[in-house]
Every structure is written in structure tokens, then in C-alpha cells.
Amino acid sequence: MFSQLSKRPWLIAVAISLLLLLWLLSGSLFTAKQAASADQPAAEPGLAKVEIQWLQASPMQREHVLQGQIEAWRRVELRAQVSGNVVRLDQDKGSPVAAGELLLSLSADNRPAQVARGEADVRQRQAEVDAALRLRERKLISANELIRLQSELAKAKAELDMARIQLKDTKIVAPFAGVYDQRMVELGDFVQPGQSLLTLVDIEQLKVSAQIPQQDVGQLHIGQVVHVQLLDGRKMEGTLHFIAAAADPGSRSFRVEVKLANPERLRLAGASATLRIQTGEMLAQRISPALLSLDQAGRQGVKWVNEQQRVEFTPVQLISVDSQGAWVSGLPHKVALITLGQGFVEPGQQVAAQLAKGDS
Missing domain, CATH: 2.40.420.20 (conserved putative lor/sdh protein from methanococcus maripaludis s2 fold)
Known part of the structure; x- marks a missing residue:
């Protein structure tokens, strides 16, 4: 056999190469098995x-983040109580006004005359009642006649009060301090009772309304500090002053309102804001x-x-x-x-x- 291999030396080279290859492969497999056993813990088959x-x-501050709407603290639409023409625009739109300040005037028409006639009628009826009382003391008139005269006096006083109210209603005054926001009429317009004249808003304080889920409303209480962030990044601080007693039937969430001081009367009403309400520390994990x-x-x-x-x-x-x-x-x-x-x-x-x- 060796004589045959000696005659064919290339066979010897092939055999040696095969043996070296088998030896290298066996070493690699052994190393891989060792590495795999080191990385993986022993586990039962099939698991x-x-x-x-x-x-x-770790402790964290529980915080509820809500999207809210900024509203004027008060907004009222003033309507005409009597008919008449707009005879004077006493304030300009957008101007701040004090409580009781005159905003707009309607024509008085014949109302001053009605007041004067009512006052004269009351004086006459009062004199008749006074005279009847003296006569009644001497039993010169019946009790029924005295009652009739007293009723006429009461009726005259009621008519006078009505005339005075109608005259007063021609002057539209501010029920509270605020900003003259809108006007729906112009000089010379004829208005009827119930017609909208103007709107007045109070923005010295603002309220921010939002909805909180029913599962979280129990963590809130009146007076809590609320951090308000505007869309432009400005931050303000307010207090929770209202929590609805019943949930909205559609969303099953509760309306909350935050009181926000606005001494500079910034024009923020109608804008959106983000509310952050912290409700205490708790343990939690971040995942x-x-x-x-x-x-x-x-x-x-x-x-x-x-x-x-x-x-x-x-x-x-x-x-x-x-x-x-x-x-x-x-x-x-x-x-x-x-x-x-x-x-x-x-x-x-x-x-x-x-x-x-x-x-x-």
C-alpha cells in the first residue's frame, strides 16, 4: 500500500488536507457549544x-393633564326692555367700563310725560285717602269707601313705578365692571323689547373649563392649585373652584372649572390651554x-x-x-x-x- 502511495504523492497531500479540515471543524463545534452553554441558563426542554x-x-408626583378652554369669568348679553330708537352710543366697543356706567341710550319718547302724569295721579289719590281717613274717624264715610280709595292709590303708585322703570330702561348701563365687547345695533336703529344690544365681558378673572374622566374625579377637591399653560408657552397658576356634581351623559366625564386671575386683562378668553393638576405623591414604575x-x-x-x-x-x-x-x-x-x-x-x-x- 505504501508503495502505491509512494508512486502517487498527490494522494498523500489530499489525505493530509482532509485530516486537518476534520480536526479544525471539531474544534469549532466544541467552542460553539461551550459559548452557548455559558450564555444560556439551564432550562427544561420545551419551556x-x-x-x-x-x-x-419609585415615588412620583401624580399629575392629571387636561385640555381646556379659557372663558371670560362673566359674559352677559344686554337686551332692550322697551322699544325706541338708539339715540346715543355712550361708550366705544372694546373700552373698559365700571359697574353702573352708561353704555347706550334709547329715545325716551313720551315716557317722561307718563312719569309726570303718574306722579300727579299719586298725589291726588293720596290726598283723597288722607281726607277719607279723617272722615272715617268721624264715621262720615263707610269702611268700603275708604278701602276703594286706598286701592285707587295703590294702583296709581304701581302705574307710576312702571312708568319710571320704562324710562330707566332707556338707559343701558353696565351691570358689572368689564369690557364693552360687542354691539349689535347702530345709531338711529329702532329696537324692540328682547332685541340684543351689546355684550359685556368680565376678563379681570378668567375660568378654564375642561373634562376629567370619571375614574379620576375623586382625586380632585375645591381649592387645588392648577398649573395652566397657554399655547404660546406662557404659564399661569389658578385654583380649582368648580367640580360638576353629575357626569356628562355622552362622555361620562365631569366638567371642572379653574379660576384664573387676569389683572392685566390679557385677551385670552376663547383660547385653548393645558391644565396640570397634581394630586399627591405615589409609587410607580416607568415602562x-x-x-x-x-x-x-x-x-x-x-x-x-x-x-x-x-x-x-x-x-x-x-x-x-x-x-x-x-x-x-x-x-x-x-x-x-x-x-x-x-x-x-x-x-x-x-x-x-x-x-x-x-x-x-
Whole structure:
């Protein structure tokens, strides 16, 4: 045999090359097996593998973020109580006015004459009653006649009061201090009772209204400090002064109102704002929103692994969400959260858990 190989030296080179290749392959396989056993913990065959991350609860400020609408503290639409022509525009639109200040005048027409006639009628009826009282003391007139005269006096006084009110209603005055906001009539217009004349708004104080979900309304109370942020970035501070007693039938949320001081009378009414209401400190964990899932009952929660290497599902309350993740409460103080493979395991299932890279 050796004589044959000596006659064919190329066969010797091929045989040596094959032996070297087999030796190299056996060493690589052995090294790979060693590396795999070092990276993977011992696990029972057939168990689903998941990655976990240990999370510990930390204190955070519970904060409700609501989108609100800024409104004037008071807004009233003044309407005509009597008919007449607009004879004077006593204030310009947009001007601040004091309570009781004259805003607009209607024609008096014959109302001063009606007042004068009413005053004369009352004086006459009063004199008749006074005379009847003296006669009644001497029993010269009946009690019924005295009652009739007293009734005529009361009627005359009522008519005089009505005439005075109608004359007074030709002067439209501000019921409170505010800003003369809109005017619906012009000089010379004829108006009828009930017709809109102008609007007056009070913006020295503002209110910001918003809706809060029914599950969160119990955490609010009157007088809480509320931080208000405008669309342009400006920040203001107000207090919660109203919480609706009943939820809106459509949204099942409760209306809340925040009182906001505006001494500079900035034109903010009608704008949008973000409300931030802090309701105390609590323990919570920050997780990725992608780890949230729903159970068969539709509850929102997360999956984690207990000490027996079994999957648990715990419903959580979403406190806040930002660019870095979601703050949730309801989990154990320290928990092995499943970060990879949670979609392939169910509560109660035993798994092979390993730490996610970078976790200790």
C-alpha cells in the first residue's frame, strides 16, 4: 500500500488536507457549544423563553393633564326692555367700563310725560285717602269707601313705578365692571323689547373649563392649585373652584372649572390651554407603552414572572405618558417584567426567564 502511495504523492497531500479540515471543524463545534452553554441558563426542554428586566417602584408626583378652554369669568348679553330708537352710543366697543356706567341710550319718547302724569295721579289719590281717613274717624264715610280709595292709590303708585322703570330702561348701563365687547345695533336703529344690544365681558378673572374622566374625579377637591399653560408657552397658576356634581351623559366625564386671575386683562378668553393638576405623591414604575396588553376581561396590564418562574398578569393604572415611557401603578414594589416574548406566553404558564442585556 505504501508503495502505491509512494508512486502517487498527490494522494498523500489530499489525505493530509482532509485530516486537518476534520480536526479544525471539531474544534469549532466544541467552542460553539461551550459559548452557548455559558450564555444560556439551564432550562427544561420545551419551556418558552422570555427576557425579563427587574423594575423597582419609585415615588412620583401624580399629575392629571387636561385640555381646556379659557372663558371670560362673566359674559352677559344686554337686551332692550322697551322699544325706541338708539339715540346715543355712550361708550366705544372694546373700552373698559365700571359697574353702573352708561353704555347706550334709547329715545325716551313720551315716557317722561307718563312719569309726570303718574306722579300727579299719586298725589291726588293720596290726598283723597288722607281726607277719607279723617272722615272715617268721624264715621262720615263707610269702611268700603275708604278701602276703594286706598286701592285707587295703590294702583296709581304701581302705574307710576312702571312708568319710571320704562324710562330707566332707556338707559343701558353696565351691570358689572368689564369690557364693552360687542354691539349689535347702530345709531338711529329702532329696537324692540328682547332685541340684543351689546355684550359685556368680565376678563379681570378668567375660568378654564375642561373634562376629567370619571375614574379620576375623586382625586380632585375645591381649592387645588392648577398649573395652566397657554399655547404660546406662557404659564399661569389658578385654583380649582368648580367640580360638576353629575357626569356628562355622552362622555361620562365631569366638567371642572379653574379660576384664573387676569389683572392685566390679557385677551385670552376663547383660547385653548393645558391644565396640570397634581394630586399627591405615589409609587410607580416607568415602562415602555409597548409592554401594555389587555387580558380577557379587557383590563390593561403587564406580564411579569414570579419566583416560581410562572407568568403573572397584573392590571395597572396608567398615570402619565411622555416621550420616555409610561408611568403605571399597581405592580409589586419590585417586579421581573417580561420585556421580550410576552406576546407568546399566558398567565400561569411556566417559562425559562433570562435577564435582558444590560440588566443586572
